[in-house]
Amino acid sequence: MGKGTVVMKFGGTSVADAERLKRAAARIVRKREEGYDVVAVLSARGKETDRLIADAFEVSETPDPREMDMLLSTGERISCALCAMAIHDLGQEAVSLTGSQAGIVTDTSHTKARILDVRADRIFEALGQGEIVLVAGFQGVSTDRDVTTLGRGGSDTTAVALAAALGADVCEIYTDVPGVFSADPRIVPDARKLDSVSFEEMLEMSASGAGVLQLRSVEYARNHGVRIHCRSSFDESTGTIVVSEQETMENPLITAVTHSTGESRVTLQGVPDTPGAAGRIATVLAEANVNVDMIIQNEPVTEGQRADMSFTVPRDDLRTAREALEPLCDELGIAAIVSDEAMGKVSVIGAGMKTHPGVAAKVFTVLGEEGINIEMIATSPIKISCVVAADRVPDAVRALHSAFELSGEDTIRVEEPFGGSAA
Amino acid sequence: MGKGTVVMKFGGTSVADAERLKRAAARIVRKREEGYDVVAVLSARGKETDRLIADAFEVSETPDPREMDMLLSTGERISCALCAMAIHDLGQEAVSLTGSQAGIVTDTSHTKARILDVRADRIFEALGQGEIVLVAGFQGVSTDRDVTTLGRGGSDTTAVALAAALGADVCEIYTDVPGVFSADPRIVPDARKLDSVSFEEMLEMSASGAGVLQLRSVEYARNHGVRIHCRSSFDESTGTIVVSEQETMENPLITAVTHSTGESRVTLQGVPDTPGAAGRIATVLAEANVNVDMIIQNEPVTEGQRADMSFTVPRDDLRTAREALEPLCDELGIAAIVSDEAMGKVSVIGAGMKTHPGVAAKVFTVLGEEGINIEMIATSPIKISCVVAADRVPDAVRALHSAFELSGEDTIRVEEPFGGSAA
Numbered sequence: 001m002g003k004g005t006v007v008m009k010f011g012g013t014s015v016a017d018a019e020r021l022k023r024a025a026a027r028i029v030r031k032r033e034e035g036y037d038v039v040a041v042l043s044a045r046g047k048e049t050d051r052l053i054a055d056a057f058e059v060s061e062t063p064d065p066r067e068m069d070m071l072l073s074t075g076e077r078i079s080c081a082l083c084a085m086a087i088h089d090l091g092q093e094a095v096s097l098t099g100s101q102a103g104i105v106t107d108t109s110h111t112k113a114r115i116l117d118v119r120a121d122r123i124f125e126a127l128g129q130g131e132i133v134l135v136a137g138f139q140g141v142s143t144d145r146d147v148t149t150l151g152r153g154g155s156d157t158t159a160v161a162l163a164a165a166l167g168a169d170v171c172e173i174y175t176d177v178p179g180v181f182s183a184d185p186r187i188v189p190d191a192r193k194l195d196s197v198s199f200e201e202m203l204e205m206s207a208s209g210a211g212v213l214q215l216r217s218v219e220y221a222r223n224h225g226v227r228i229h230c231r232s233s234f235d236e237s238t239g240t241i242v243v244s245e246q247e248t249m250e251n252p253l254i255t256a257v258t259h260s261t262g263e264s265r266v267t268l269q270g271v272p273d274t275p276g277a278a279g280r281i282a283t284v285l286a287e288a289n290v291n292v293d294m295i296i297q298n299e300p301v302t303e304g305q306r307a308d309m310s311f312t313v314p315r316d317d318l319r320t321a322r323e324a325l326e327p328l329c330d331e332l333g334i335a336a337i338v339s340d341e342a343m344g345k346v347s348v349i350g351a352g353m354k355t356h357p358g359v360a361a362k363v364f365t366v367l368g369e370e371g372i373n374i375e376m377i378a379t380s381p382i383k384i385s386c387v388v389a390a391d392r393v394p395d396a397v398r399a400l401h402s403a404f405e406l407s408g409e410d411t412i413r414v415e416e417p418f419g420g421s422a423a
Numbered sequence: 424m425g426k427g428t429v430v431m432k433f434g435g436t437s438v439a440d441a442e443r444l445k446r447a448a449a450r451i452v453r454k455r456e457e458g459y460d461v462v463a464v465l466s467a468r469g470k471e472t473d474r475l476i477a478d479a480f481e482v483s484e485t486p487d488p489r490e491m492d493m494l495l496s497t498g499e500r501i502s503c504a505l506c507a508m509a510i511h512d513l514g515q516e517a518v519s520l521t522g523s524q525a526g527i528v529t530d531t532s533h534t535k536a537r538i539l540d541v542r543a544d545r546i547f548e549a550l551g552q553g554e555i556v557l558v559a560g561f562q563g564v565s566t567d568r569d570v571t572t573l574g575r576g577g578s579d580t581t582a583v584a585l586a587a588a589l590g591a592d593v594c595e596i597y598t599d600v601p602g603v604f605s606a607d608p609r610i611v612p613d614a615r616k617l618d619s620v621s622f623e624e625m626l627e628m629s630a631s632g633a634g635v636l637q638l639r640s641v642e643y644a645r646n647h648g649v650r651i652h653c654r655s656s657f658d659e660s661t662g663t664i665v666v667s668e669q670e671t672m673e674n675p676l677i678t679a680v681t682h683s684t685g686e687s688r689v690t691l692q693g694v695p696d697t698p699g700a701a702g703r704i705a706t707v708l709a710e711a712n713v714n715v716d717m718i719i720q721n722e723p724v725t726e727g728q729r730a731d732m733s734f735t736v737p738r739d740d741l742r743t744a745r746e747a748l749e750p751l752c753d754e755l756g757i758a759a760i761v762s763d764e765a766m767g768k769v770s771v772i773g774a775g776m777k778t779h780p781g782v783a784a785k786v787f788t789v790l791g792e793e794g795i796n797i798e799m800i801a802t803s804p805i806k807i808s809c810v811v812a813a814d815r816v817p818d819a820v821r822a823l824h825s826a827f828e829l830s831g832e833d834t835i836r837v838e839e840p841f842g843g844s845a846a
Contacts, residue, residue, distance in 0.1 A: 018478075018481040018482050021482055022482065052501070055441075055501070055505060056504075056505060056508060058441040059441050059444055059445065059505045059506075059508050059509050060508040060509055060511065060512050061512075062512075063508045064507060064508050064511045066507075066518070067504040067505070067507040067508045067511075067519055068504070068508075070500060070503070070504035070507075070519050070521075071500070071501055071504035071505065073500075074497035074500055074501055077493060077494070077496075077497050078475070078478070078494055078497055080493070081479075081490040081491070081493035081494035082478060082479060082482045082490070082494065083482075084487060084489075084490040084493075085479060085482050085483040085486045085487050085490045085491075086482050086483055088483065088487045088490075089483050089484075089485075095489070096490055096493050098493075098570075101568070122568075145524070145545075147521075
């Protein structure tokens with residue numbers, strides 16, 4: 001039809017029941033009727049993936065990864081087949097494709113495969129015949145011809161990868177919120193929907209608790225220059241566009257405050273100051289599949305003394321982390337493992353921060369004025385994260401959102417930076 | 424291992440829950456440990472297919488057949504992936520394959536595809552590596568590269584087709600009964616488990632109500648010389664072997680009595696005796712997808728007069744049949760459509776019948792002595808079927824089973840045929 005190609009991605013909640021699935025189908029059909037070539041990527045319905053995982057663990061305590069992929073990949077296929085049926089009823093032609101049929105070629109790392117290539121011949125063929133193409137998200141076929149999955153949230157990555165391969169105008173990610181917000185609206189009622197964010201900001205936001213977009217898909221989009229439009233599946237309003245930094249008109253000093261409340265802190269007391277000790281600890285945790293976030297080690301005051309090492313892990317991984325580390329106590333002579341379950345993290349993110357010092361100082365001051373103790377700190381050029389007690393996270397988010405004046409119509413722009421200097 | 428190849432097929436009830444699935448896995452592993460190369464074909468779990476069908480009809484009143492196949496094919500994949508996990512836990516290597524990966528190539532008739540070719544390279548490869556191969560039953564890939572399904576019960580056909588392609592020693596069909604019986608044991612408590620039946624007999628039995636084996640798979644096995652062993656998934660006892668007639672030592676006069684109670688009879692009164700009327704009626708029913716079994720038309724006594732035509736249909740199709748035929752009444756000038764819902768069918772089957780007249784006479788006599796009215800009769804060289812009132816079917820089965828002395832250790836052999844002559 002010559003109006004270009006659009007990739008639309010619908011998550012599990014958007015196809016959870018017959019009514020929602022038909023609504024997604026109607027939305028896809030409207031886009032087609034506007035004259036676009038349409039490729040839609042769907043996730044598994046609602047709790048389908050959880051059900052399949054439960055089935056697997058009922059049969060085996062350690063399900064084989066290759067078979068896990070074969071099992072889980074069925075969820076998205078079901079969504080696509082059902083959606084194609086609904087689209088037919090609305091008078092458009094549609095064809096559902098598995099990840100394999102869609103040409104999503106991955107490596108052989110089952111349950112966490114990486115996309116190596118997108119061989120979209122079959123999609124082009126179907127689009128050429130005027131068909132809407134529905135692609136099962138989250139999955140591909142490995143170079144060994146086995147079904148693979150991309151890990152949880154992988155459907156976003158499928159959508160972005162297809163948008164890149166098809167040269168799509170935009171990759172629309174439909175979700176149950178209207179876009180990306182300056183803070184979680186459940187905590188900050190006057191949080192502002194952002195019209196646009198840069199890839200870099202979005203990466204930091206995804207990494208620090210904003211659940212809207214999957215980190216990896218944002219990375220893929222940045223690397224391949226794919227324009228993401230993150231929007232509501234419930235109305236027609238414009239959502240948030242994720243664009244490269246050059247495209248943003250001006251860099252806001254602070255774009256958003258993100259948070260998470262599901263962190264735990266582990267402190268290893270009396271770690272010997274010998275080469276390799278830290279490496280040994282990190283290796284053990286990686287082998288146990290524990291995702292370590294912040295790591296802090298205080299230097300021993302005098303040589304040969306012992307140091308304390310602290311790090312944060314998702315609360316769900318705390319037990320695994322402790323169990324993995326316990327054998328190391330003897331091996332390395334660590335004095336004790338101390339953990340603090342109920343930790344959270346609050347982060348301020350903004351591309352303008354790069355060129356404007358003083359943001360960190362303001363963050364610390366604001367939290368201090370609220371009587372919130374900062375346990376750990378981590379920074380990047382466009383982000384400052386503070387670990388605080390989990391029950392103080394909402395206060396911290398509200399205080400920072402307010403101090404940086406993120407509600408209202410406009411964010412603070414770099415042209416009028418907020419004062420303060422030391423960092 | 425050089426001991427030959429065995430194909431094992433497990434139905435939906437044999438993999439319905441985790442416990443049964445593990446039991447099937449253990450059985451597969453034992454066969455492998457005996458030294459065989461093992462290919463197992465699995466059906467979808469318990470009510471999985473019904474659930475998927477319900478999901479489809481919730482979304483669309485007329486689900487697209489291609490998408491229906493994409494949807495339904497997931498059920499068997501789930502079974503195979505889960506079973507592979509269970510087999511790994513038992514210490515054997517296993518790999519699950521979709522119908523497509525297993526090389527089951529079909530035509531493009533969605534929801535009722537026919538197998539065109541089995542390209543078993545990938546199976547041979549896996550067997551060569553010592554792996555147990557699990558193949559998703561009931562499905563294949565079309566020459567258009569789309570997922571197809573073979574129709575209900577198609578997993579039997581998958582198993583037989585693979586056994587043929589792999590040159591397997593035997594295709595074992597595991598089921599919840601110990602084999603094929605001389606009559607339904609629920610009706611005839613002393614029904615005998617048959618050690619062997621010929622393909623021809625099994626075909627007639629499958630077609631006339633014996634639910635153990637799917638008609639089409641028996642046909643495929645006969646055409647490709649595949650030995651079927653139909654046996655219990657609950658114990659190790661030998662079941663029933665389906666073999667070619669040459670292999671059976673001697674032909675029993677009567678092998679079994681089969682029945683069905685879900686028939687309805689439709690009678691079209693006053694069908695004009697014009698060429699094409701019967702063809703028109705049959706076409707209308709075929710287009711409505713109604714499976715017509717017996718058809719009887721009485722000849723008009725004098726030329727130009729009208730005839731009555733009767734046929735049986737599955738009771739579930741009665742309404743559809745009537746609705747399809749009603750427009751024909753005006754078109755052809757049929758006087759009335761009369762239907763009788765509660766009909767059944769009882770059949771006696773035996774390869775020995777071919778060379779021994781008198782069987783029909785005995786059947787009619789036995790039923791007459793029981794006071795059971797025969798409504799319609801159909802015969803083949805090795806089968807006599809009588810339509811009777813549904814509520815008399817159990818009596819008819821018991822009377823015939825007893826009259827032909829089918830219980831006990833031996834069936835009546837053709838060497839000592841039972842008397843009677845007219846037929």
